[in-house]
Amino acid sequence: MIRKEKYNVAVVGATGVVGIEMAKVLEQRNFPVDKFLPLASERSEGKAVSFRNEEIPVSVLDENSFEGVDIALFSAGATISKKFAPIAAKAGAVVIDNSSAWRMDTEVPLVVPEVNPEEAANHKGIIANPNCSTIQMVVALKPIHDAAKIKRVVVSTYQSVSGWGKEAVEQLIEETKDIASRDCKNYNNTKDIKKVLPAQIAFNVIPHIDVFENNDYTKEELKCVNETRKIMKEPELPITATCVRVPVFRCHSEAVNIQTENKLSVQEVKELLSNAPGVKVVDNPSSGVYPLALDADGKDEVFVGRIREDKSIENGLNLWIVSDNLRKGAALNAVQIAELLIKR
Numbered sequence: 633m634i635r636k637e638k639y640n641v642a643v644v645g646a647t648g649v650v651g652i653e654m655a656k657v658l659e660q661r662n663f664p665v666d667k668f669l670p671l672a673s674e675r676s677e678g679k680a681v682s683f684r685n686e687e688i689p690v691s692v693l694d695e696n697s698f699e700g701v702d703i704a705l706f707s708a709g710a711t712i713s714k715k716f717a718p719i720a721a722k723a724g725a726v727v728i729d730n731s732s733a734w735r736m737d738t739e740v741p742l743v744v745p746e747v748n749p750e751e752a753a754n755h756k757g758i759i760a761n762p763n764c765s766t767i768q769m770v771v772a773l774k775p776i777h778d779a780a781k782i783k784r785v786v787v788s789t790y791q792s793v794s795g796w797g798k799e800a801v802e803q804l805i806e807e808t809k810d811i812a813s814r815d816c817k818n819y820n821n822t823k824d825i826k827k828v829l830p831a832q833i834a835f836n837v838i839p840h841i842d843v844f845e846n847n848d849y850t851k852e853e854l855k856c857v858n859e860t861r862k863i864m865k866e867p868e869l870p871i872t873a874t875c876v877r878v879p880v881f882r883c884h885s886e887a888v889n890i891q892t893e894n895k896l897s898v899q900e901v902k903e904l905l906s907n908a909p910g911v912k913v914v915d916n917p918s919s920g921v922y923p924l925a926l927d928a929d930g931k932d933e934v935f936v937g938r939i940r941e942d943k944s945i946e947n948g949l950n951l952w953i954v955s956d957n958l959r960k961g962a963a964l965n966a967v968q969i970a971e972l973l974i975k976r
């Protein structure tokens with residue numbers, strides 16, 4: 633990409649929960665934007681997106697949307713990315729894609745700036761942004777891996793509804809209002825509310841994110857496995873995941889159990905993570921201090937707490953990792969990748 637003072641930036645999916653956050657992050661980080669171009673579907677015709685105190689009209693995405701665009705942040709799902717990312721790249725833009733469309737393509741770098749920033753330079757027009765639950769985990773695991781080599785990872789996620797987009801957020805709101813209107817009696821009945829998640833999410837926990845594959849794992853669980861291996865450059869790393877949707881609006885939480893080759897004390901892990909980029913250790917169990925989804929809401933860091941030894945295995949450790957899925961899990965990571973590109 634040619635170095636410029638300012639760049640024309642398109643956001644594909646600008647009216648979605650990630651797209652709206654992208655506009656905010658670009659503004660908050662003072663990214664050198666010349667022209668800001670919000671793109672979405674025909675459903676958004678007539679709508680506008682706020683950017684730098686201006687209401688910018690949304691344009692409908694089509695094959696000609698990318699004339700003069702330097703950076704295209706995609707966040708409209710894999711089908712749209714499959715079709716339009718190559719069109720945008722051909723028109724001269726560098727695409728940073730939030731969907732799963734390109735993440736495992738060997739020609740496409742999958743980048744978390746705190747972990748493998750050097751990979752961004754190898755792009756051929758498209759860079760993939762990893763899955764939200766993967767990003768926060770690798771940011772916390774990389775410094776431990778560098779210090780003591782991780783041998784195995786077991787992760788259970790507690791993922792917010794915004795991770796499934798604006799309609800899932802709406803589902804939780806409507807179900808909660810419906811149940812509250814009955815004074816929380818008969819809380820197991822929201823049949824009339826539109827469901828985009830596989831079951832009622834209000835007052836419930838659903839062990840099903842994305843579709844099931846033939847091996848009975850969900851696609852989300854396999855994303856955690858495969859993307860972590862690619863980003864950490866450890867193609868054989870033993871890792872297993874259980875991904876669960878919880879009735880939380882924003883921020884994913886993860887219980888992560890690891891085994892390392894070399895022994896690290898809890899104190900050493902705390903020191904490593906305290907000095908790691910993008911990580912904040914929040915860990916004072918005797919005072920009831922640990923990362924919470926509500927505290928991470930709107931923040932940029934990956935919060936780590938409940939750091940403790942797992943004495944059931946040799947060199948075992950347990951961690952509780954929380955981060956805002958719309959910020960570090962999506963929009964912030966994408967904008968940080970764009971920052972890497974313009975610094976080169």
Ligand SMILES: NC(=O)c1ccc[n+]([C@@H]2O[C@H](COP(=O)([O-])OP(=O)(O)OC[C@H]3O[C@@H](n4cnc5c(N)ncnc54)[C@H](OP(=O)(O)O)[C@@H]3O)[C@@H](O)[C@H]2O)c1
Pocket residue numbers: 644645646647648649650651671672673674675676693706707708709710712730731732762763764794795796797798799957958961962
């Ligand atoms: N949510 C997260 O935490 C998260 C994290 C990482 C990655 N992602 C990925 O980011 C993408 C978007 O997620 P989201 O959560 O922001 O979803 P969302 O809230 O449902 O928003 C979807 C966006 O895509 C647009 N869109 C849908 N169909 C379109 C079409 N045919 N042409 C143009 N635009 C179209 C929508 O526009 P309209 O408003 O016009 O329909 C909307 O702007 C997905 O690929 C998702 O996997 C999400």
